[in-house]
Amino acid sequence: MDFAYDARTVELRERLTAFLTECVYPAEPVHAEQVAATGDPWARPAVLDELKAEARARGLWNLFLPDPRYGAGLTNLQYAPLAELTGRSPHLAPEALNCAAPDTGNMELLAEFGSEAQRDRWLKPLLDGEIRSAFCMTEPEVASSDATNIATRITRDGDSYVINGRKWWSSGAMDPRCEIFIVMGKTDPTADRHRQQSMILVPRDTPGVTVRRGMTVFGYSDAAHGGHAEIDFTDVRVPAEHLVGAEGTGFAIAQARLGPGRIHHCMRLIGMAERALELLCQRALARVAFGRPLAEQGVVREWIAEARVRIEQARLLVLKTAWLMDTVGNKGAHTEIQAIKIATPAMAEWVIDKAIQAHGGAGVSQDTPLAALWAQTRTLRLADGPDEVHKASLAKRELRRWA
Template structure:
């Protein structure tokens, strides 16, 4: 395993680092001020459109898609250090590069499984950053950590499918420019357990789609992910050719979607932790307590050293996982994907907690990004499967060697 950056990766890294310094970090305060006066709590700051235009002109666009026809054609190992850089400003940078969830996963689904009509109608405007999308999987009435529990019905009626059910944490659905939903539900409750589910494309303005409310994340709107909605589908009718791949393919599509999504989150979490460590070091040098700089307090030095160790450990595991996904495929990297999904959010949460503590009351205020970063890291211990499910599955895979 050689984790040295190749020439293309290094060139993109340098361009992206310069883009962050020149445009993204200065835009953070501007975005904060713009959102403070916005009437829509899920609005995106106007400065973001300026960032998107600049990123596209500079060729820093759709970097996440390994498909060269639709994206940058980068491998997971090439994309990892770039996603890490965007994680340093996760509420602006990923969307500025058109690399923000849930659109990334939805674009991957359409690129892998969509028909030509579906790609033309929905993938192309998503790739262009003209619209946003939502992913509707989780439900309030069942334990959605087991995706086979999903109860929303998708029933064939002639040339249409009729959808009935209730979803929540439908990521992206509150975005002002959200136009298409990918909805997972059951087409055949009598089929084999993992063949009961299907996915269908539902335009957000379809009659019967009722967005009941936006969900808050530790008090934040999480608008950079398009916000999360509770949605009721009441006799929603869509053409039969809106089905993705085929009946019974929903569970397999979800697994294909979640593998890259999980590693992308972990890549960005490394960047979040690096930003937190940088802020902690700067704060510790600037402040004096009990007659000496905070940086000379033993406990703070311990936090700083331990943060560096934990970040490096997580980064190496993420890079190994990216390398395996590139060389043996997502299935061959299953153990590592689960391992990083367990370890990386915990690492980032720990580093952010110590950075918050080093900042004192400032750490939980709006004057620093730490509180919002902590909320994002803590949420990722639930998103794309909770820690406990990944631990259970990982333990079974380990035990299988000895049975």
Template sequence: MDFAYDDRTEELRAKMLAFLHEHVLPAEPVFHAQHSADRPWSRPPVLQDLKDEARRQGLWNLFLPDARFGAGLTNLQYAPLAEITGRSPFLAPEAVNCAAPDTGNMEVLTLFGTPAQQDRWLKPLLEGSIRSAFCMTEPDVASSDAANIATRIERDGDSYVVNGRKWWSSGAMAPECELLIVMGKTDPDGPRHRQQSMILVPRDTPGVRVERGVHVFGYTDAAHGGHGEIVFDNVRVPAENIIAGEGEGFAIAQARLGPGRIHHCMRLIGMAERAFDLMCERVKRRTAFGRPLAEQGVVREWIAESRVRIEQARLLVLKTAFLMDTVGNKGAHTEIQAIKIAVPSMAEWVIDKAIQAHGGGGVSQDFPLAELWAHARTLRLADGPDEVHRASLARRELRRYDTV
């Protein structure tokens, strides 16, 4: 691996850093000031201002490797750019149209969508004129095992009828959300990984009922479009809304989650770096027991250990991005699982130490640390819990010794 960024990455990285410091970070207090308590998932006007500026600067759809639809960057090129957006994870990703779950949904439509599906849904998502939600997790089953999914997608003539209940449907609470990608069973008696399918459901379809927004450690997570609990009650959609055919849901989910996992990890490194900066600035300014906090031994241990953990995680993410580019997602499966285990825990640890260094301020709304910590902790569950990734990774490692 060449650890130097190529010329295009350096150019985009410089532009992204300038955009972050000149536009995004100053917009954070404006975003909170404009936020309406009676419309908790609305998009404050400053966000549209940021989107307009990002498009003007060419910082748009950077995550898509297919140059027909996005910037045509490799995973390795995109990694440092996503890391920068992670420094303001509740504003920057959406400002450059690189926010989950829309990124994953756009990837699904890019890889598996028909021309008609792409024209109807991918185009406005690429333009940022609508948002979307991904409906996979269910409240009544352990959804870390996709075979447990109980939502039914049943063929009825030239339509499919969807029945079930979903929650943690990220993006569903945003007023701009117009599309739901729903995973359910079309063949409950088929082979374990051929039972599921995915289908496109317009949010305004009769029978779709968004019952509530699910909070994250008390936060609405409005910047991500919230997380909805949704009932599908005899929801009828045209048969052409099925994605890639019946039985392809599990394969589509795996194709979607691979890039999604590494994108989360790229941004988590930026979140850890933001927390690290805040910690170092804080301990240089504060004094306790007669000397600056920065001179306290335990604080220096936090700083040294944080730097080591961040650098280790970044290198593993870059290796994973390199492998995804060169041998494909399947060839990088072990590394994708490894970063999904290691990076959220790293970020959670670093942010926790930054909170500790801030004292009471660290858990208040005066700093972004509490919300950053909640996000990092949540990502130890999202896209598969730590335990599932560890079990799967261990199985893959042990297979190499089957002939011993």
């Protein structure tokens, strides 16, 4: 395994670092002011469009897609340090580069499993950043940590499908530019439990679609991910050709979508932890308590040292996972994908928590990015499968070697 950056990665890192320094960090307070001025927590302020235009002009666009027909053609190992950098400003940088969830996963899904007509109609405008999309899988009435539980029905009726059910935490659905929902539901409840589900494309303006409310994340809108909505689907009718892939393939498609999504989240989490550690160090050097700087307090030095160790451990595991995904595929990297999903959010949560502690009241306020970083990190211990599910699966896989 060789994790040294190749020439292309080095060049893109330099360009992306310059973009963050010159454009993104200065835009953070502007973005907050513009959102507050609208009174709509899910509004898309003008500064975001300015950042997207600048990123595109600098050649920093669709970096996440390894297929050169659709994206930059980077491997997971090449993209990892770039995604890490975007994690330093997770509420602006990923979307500015058109590399924000859930659109990334939805674009990957359409690129791999969508029909030619579906790619023309939905993938192209997503790649161009003209629209956004939502992913609708989780439901309020069932334990969605087991995706086979979903109760939404997708029923064939002539040359159409009819959808009935309720979803929540439908990421992307609160963005005013969201035009398409990817909905997972059951087409055959009598089939094998992993063959009951299918995925279907539902345009947002289809009759019977009702967005009941936006869901907040520890009080935050999470607008960078397009917000999250609770949605009713009542006798929603769409053409049969809106089905993604074949009936019964929904669970497999969901798993294929989640593999890259999990590593992208983990890459960004490392950047979030790095920014928190940077703020912690700056605070420790500048703040005086009990007659001396915080940096001279033994416990604060322990936090800083431990944070550096934890970040480096997580980064190496994520890079190994990226390398495996490139060399043996997502299935071959299954153990490592689960491992990083368990370890990286916990690492980032710990580092950000210590930075908050060092900042005192400022750490939980809107005056630093730390509170928002913590909320997003804590949520990622649930998103794409809770820790306990990944640990149970990982333990089962480990035990199999000795059974």
